[in-house]
Amino acid sequence: MTQTAQALSLEEKRWRMVKATMRKNGYAPDALIETLHTVQNAYGYLDATTLRAIARDLHLPLSKVYGVATFYHAFTLKPEGKHRCILCQGTACYIKGSQAILQAVTGTYHVAPGETTEDGALSLLTARCLGSCSLAPAAILDEEVVGNLTPERTVAALEGLIKP
């Protein structure tokens, strides 16, 4: 990391990325979704302060910004855990037993889909379809797509992720 990058606070760096997206789109109101994508990627979630700042810069009422932020599944309003597990619930995965995997994960970690464990170690999410149907049942653990899962293998893989 360079000296200048270090000198900037994390907060400043993130906000610069968000600003850059809005600038690239000429601060047009239709850049809202693109901007929210940047926030989601940079912060891991959409926080209230940033949403207000975006509403101001794109000349949109906060209600519009909040409406869009809550309409789309890709955006979350709460911070995510250290690790992320996305279980695919697409049709191919469903008929190959993704329900049992979901139950095993919720049971083992006491976490509902869309929630994060109390210790902040794991966020559990579900996906409509990852498009990896040939690997059904499939999941994404952090960034890696894993397939041909069973409840046991999934929990074992998560254990490996959380407690290396």
Add this chain to the structure above:
Amino acid sequence: MIHLQGLTPDDLPRIAEAENATSATFEHTIHVCVAAGCLSLHSDQVQRNLEHEVQERGLSHCRVKGVGCMGLCRAGPLVSVRPQGTLYQGVTPDDAPAIVESLDSAPVEHLVCPTDRPFFTRQTRIVLANSGEIDPERLEDALAVGGYQQLAYVLNDLTPAQVIDQIARSGLRGRGGAGYPTGLKWGTVAKASWPRKFVICNADEGDPGAFMDRSVLESDPHRVLEGMAIAGYAIGAEEAYIYIRAEYPLAIKRLQTAIRQAERAQLLGRNILGTSFSFHVHLRLGAGAYVCGEETALIASIEGKRGQPRSRPPYPAESGLWKAPTLINNVETFANIAPIIANGPEWFAGIGTERSKGTKVFALAGKIINTGLIEVPMGTSLRTIINDIGEGIAGGHRFKAVQTGGPGGGCIPAEYLDTPVDYESLTSMGSIMGSGGMIVMDEYSCMVDVARYFMEFSMSESCGKCVPCRVGTAEMYELLSRIVQGRARIDDLELLRELCEVVKQTSLCGLGQSAPNPTLSMIRYFKGEFLAHIVDHVCPARQCQFETVAPTVEQEVER
């Protein structure tokens, strides 16, 4: 070496020739599939090891190339050795030395995947012609197989009206699901007089179990861009958007690369190939809303709003993106354009059935042996697709039904396996063509539970704008849950069917109008299973667990 900058029409065949001449100097080319399916099985490591091995041995007559999807996703990672045509399956990074070692001798036996089987021999590949053949991240590879030559031809030799006429005569219909004639749609947008128009490529492939568009974009992005540019010329649009799911990071990355390459080579952007035609393509990422596959919702989403549909008319062809006339086609539709221009509309119209022309790409998934991506002529029977190409049901089980068309489609049972796959036949069976997902189920799939699964999907994905869909899907879901849990009464089935009809007829957009389809088709073909759940509290597929509650007095009396 020709620099791929500021090309003219004459450069295209020259580059193709030079590129093919270079390829011919290699005695062996090893293709490694680097589409998402094989990549998640670490084919990138396989590719690195093969490259390392070739380099170590100083084999200058041999090269390794990352290519798009070869189709048989079940057997990944796939590696193909050219020109011999040996196909290797389930290749691990450790297999690299053996594969390179065997290049000049007999193939590595335990890895060989026979290619003389129906999965390969019964397909007709038009859309997927270059998938598995070219490196999707190299423009030279696309040009070597004739990429952008049809765009050059169209720009210099055809009028927009002639282009539309060719597409209309080919009989091509929209591959997104509804099957609207493409030529007719192009003609309508072309006629609209408005200062600016737009082309939109719908790559918001939301149906669970469908991955055709993802694969096309990952394997041959330039083909889609060429089709879009030809459409732009035909209808008089200079701006285009590709609306793609954020869940497809690899396809997004390859599209970004392809757009950048094409712009630099003057195949997109200002004054394409030195002509007066300009065409700018922008990417817009979806944010995980199924309803955005509906065209008016998709337009709202590109405009930065919530993805809620509006009533039609006016159709986007008259008033679409920012109220300008807008052409929306699906990925696969655009991928068909260049081959139609190249081979002529009569050639295309000669493939398929009377009303459904050309081929269709399907994603095979579920309890079938050969999961993967296939392309067959329209009119191919379900039996051929499932039993021959798909090689039947996994684990020696019995075929029960195939689900087509996703949450807006239906199930087709075993007795109709000889149905030809085309738009009309599938609709008459209570299903739809949809975008091309085919999910095969065996006797262990409970149809009531699957119906509930799809209703849960539609219920959660309903945007909430119109009442029939917002409330209706929730009520239908509740009824189906009652049946699955053994809490239903016999007249609930009639109520469910009635509700299906109401929601179908009164919803604002395609999502609500088609949400009852899976349930209706299940009741139509598997009524016995519904009755078994309701009356006998038995799940014939042994999947549903019933709450052990004593029947109410009311239920007792009814029996």
